[in-house]
Amino acid sequence: MKIGLMTSGGDCPGLNAVIRGAVLHGIKTYGHEFVGFRDGWRGVLEGDVVDLPRTRVRGLAREGGTILGTSRTNPYDGPNGGPERIAVTLERHHVDAVVAIGGEGTLAGAKRLAEAGLPVVGVPKTIDNDLQATDYTFGFDTAVQIATDAMDRLRTTGESHHRAMVAEVMGRHVGWIALHSGMSAGAHAVLIPEQQVPMDQVAEWVTEVHERGRSPLVVVAEGFIPEGIDEVVAGRGTEASGRPRLGGVGEYVTERLEAMTGIETRNTILGHIQRGGAPTGFDRVLATRFGLSVVDLVHEKQWGKMVAIRGTDMVRVPFDEALSGLKTVPQHRWDEAKVLFGR
Numbered sequence: 001m002k003i004g005l006m007t008s009g010g011d012c013p014g015l016n017a018v019i020r021g022a023v024l025h026g027i028k029t030y031g032h033e034f035v036g037f038r039d040g041w042r043g044v045l046e047g048d049v050v051d052l053p054r055t056r057v058r059g060l061a062r063e064g065g066t067i068l069g070t071s072r073t074n075p076y077d078g079p080n081g082g083p084e085r086i087a088v089t090l091e092r093h094h095v096d097a098v099v100a101i102g103g104e105g106t107l108a109g110a111k112r113l114a115e116a117g118l119p120v121v122g123v124p125k126t127i128d129n130d131l132q133a134t135d136y137t138f139g140f141d142t143a144v145q146i147a148t149d150a151m152d153r154l155r156t157t158g159e160s161h162h163r164a165m166v167a168e169v170m171g172r173h174v175g176w177i178a179l180h181s182g183m184s185a186g187a188h189a190v191l192i193p194e195q196q197v198p199m200d201q202v203a204e205w206v207t208e209v210h211e212r213g214r215s216p217l218v219v220v221a222e223g224f225i226p227e228g229i230d231e232v233v234a235g236r237g238t239e240a241s242g243r244p245r246l247g248g249v250g251e252y253v254t255e256r257l258e259a260m261t262g263i264e265t266r267n268t269i270l271g272h273i274q275r276g277g278a279p280t281g282f283d284r285v286l287a288t289r290f291g292l293s294v295v296d297l298v299h300e301k302q303w304g305k306m307v308a309i310r311g312t313d314m315v316r317v318p319f320d321e322a323l324s325g326l327k328t329v330p331q332h333r334w335d336e337a338k339v340l341f342g343r
C-alpha cells in the first residue's frame with residue numbers, strides 16, 4: 001500500500017515522532033510505502049506530495065514542529081475540496097490511505113471524508129488535551145513542562161521584587177495546561193474556563209500569600225472568563241473561520257489584581273513557546289506508539305477510526321467518539337487542586 005501522512009491544525013511537539021513511528025513500522029513490518037502531504041489538507045487538495053523513505057525519518061522523534069508543515073485548510077473548501085475531488089487526487093498519486101494527524105477540526109474533516117467512503121484514519125493531536133476518547137494527546141506533557149519551567153523562573157524574579165506574578169497559558173476552552181502546570185509550579189491560584197472564580201477570591205489568595213512574605217503566582221488559562229465579562233478574551237481578533245484567537249485575559253486579571261490588592265503585579269503570556277521545540281520523553285513515546293498503532297489500523301483497512309490511549313494501552317475508536325464534545329477538567333480535579341491555593 002502507499003500511505004499518505006498529513007499534519008493539520010496547530011503544530012504540536014511529537015508530530016515528527018508519529019511520522020517516524022508510522023514510516024518505520026509500515027516499511028519494516030508490512031513493506032508499505034509512504035508519502036507526506038504538505039501543509040495539512042492543502043497538500044491533499046492540491047496533490048502537493050513528498051516521498052517519505054526510511055532515510056527521511058532518521059532522528060525525527062526528538063524534533064519539534066512537523067517536517068510536513070501544517071495549515072488550517074478545510075478539506076471541503078475551494079475548487080479541489082470535497083470527497084469526489086480528493087478521491088481523484090489520491091488516485092492520481094496512487095495513494096491508498098490517508099492518515100490525518102490533527103485535533104478536533106482536522107478529525108471532523110477526516111470523519112466526513114471517511115463517511116463519504118474515502119480511506120481515512122486519524123491520530124489525535126493537541127497540546128490542549130481536550131479530545132474525548134483518549135486519556136492523553138502528545139504535546140500536552142511538553143507544553144506543561146515548558147510552562148512549569150517558565151513559572152519556576154517567574155517565581156524567582158517575583159520573590160526578589162516582592163511582586164505578584166501572573167502567567168497566561170494556552171489550552172483554548174479547557175484548563176488542562178493551566179491546572180497541570182499550576183500544580184507542578186506550586187501556583188497560589190489557577191483560573192480555568194471550567195470554574196467561575198470571583199476576583200475577590202483571587203485577590204484574597206494573593207494577599208494571603210504576599211502577607212506571609214511570598215511572591216504570589218497566579219496561572220490563568222487563555223479561555224478563562226472573568227466575572228462580569230460575557231465571552232472569552234480574544235485580543236488578536238478572529239481567524240477567517242470565525243474561530244477566536246484567544247489571548248489577553250492575563251492582562252485583565254493582572255490589572256484587576258493590582259487595583260484590588262495594591263501589590264505590584266506583572267503579567268507574562270507564554271504563548272507559542274508552549275508549542276515549540278523538542279517533545280518530552282513522555283510525548284516522544286506516546287507519539288511513536290500512535291504512529292506504530294495507526295499503521296496497523298491502515299493495514300486492516302479500519303477506515304473512519306483513530307488511535308487513542310486508555311490507561312497505558314493503545315486502542316482504536318471511531319471518529320465520532322473523539323468528537324463527542326470537549327474533554328473538560330472535571331470538578332473533582334479542581335477540588336483536589338484548590339486545597340493548594342492561597343495561604
Ligand code: F6P
Nearest residue numbers: 010126127128170171172246275
Ligand atoms: O489548539 C492549540 C493551540 O495552541 C491553543 O492552545 C491556542 O489557543 C491555539 O492553538 C493558537 O493557535 P494559533 O497558533 O493559530 O495562534
